[in-house]
Amino acid sequence: MTKKERFAFVISYFEQHAPNAETELMYDNPYQLLVAVILSAQCTDKRVNMTTPAIFERYPDVEALSTATFDELFPLIRSISYPNNKTKHLIGMAQMVIDDFHGDIPSTVPELIKLPGVGRKTANVITSVVHHQPNMAVDTHVFRVSARIGLTTNAKTPLQTELQLLKYIPKEKVHVAHHWLILHGRYICVARNPKCGECGLRPACKYYQQITKAQ
DNA sequence: ATCCCGAGGG
């Protein structure tokens, strides 16, 4: 099976059997999405969603967040990963948006990456979800699932995965493909003991071919 | 013990 055929199978499969999410990041606007994605690093969506309502109530917009103090915000973030870093990042992000971007959340990857706490993955999520730009955010799920299936070969960094995926996924499908891979990784192609028995991608999956061949 | 929609710094 060529790589092109593999991509075609995966895209076709997901178009007919789109995975549905049990929990997803909650947000009502770009500001809330940016905060939620910054908080989501090495943390489940469910846990992020437990913290964001209080944050959005206390800091309803980026200007309010820019005036927050560390001691005020920290307790609201205390129960998720890296609360120290994330508290500093959120306040720094809000201040930079106010000072350097006139209070508007930037809409391009190079601008977003300048914000504290915002790396390539987060920038790709914002531009993809909010502005429908054909950018592929590569998180731990997309990285693992793509490698297992064989959509990527020898990808050692998220950037390599991103570039290899963009080469074969039509631009208009990048956004939805990102979501497919995330959800597939979260519920089926999990890191430990992937549920190959429930996976419809078996005919196109390199990992499944290997483990069945080894029997 | 390993993983979760990573980022920043060396």
Next chain:
DNA sequence: CCCTCTGGAT
């Protein structure tokens, strides 16, 4: 390239 940050679920 590496390391550190660092809480909760499984």
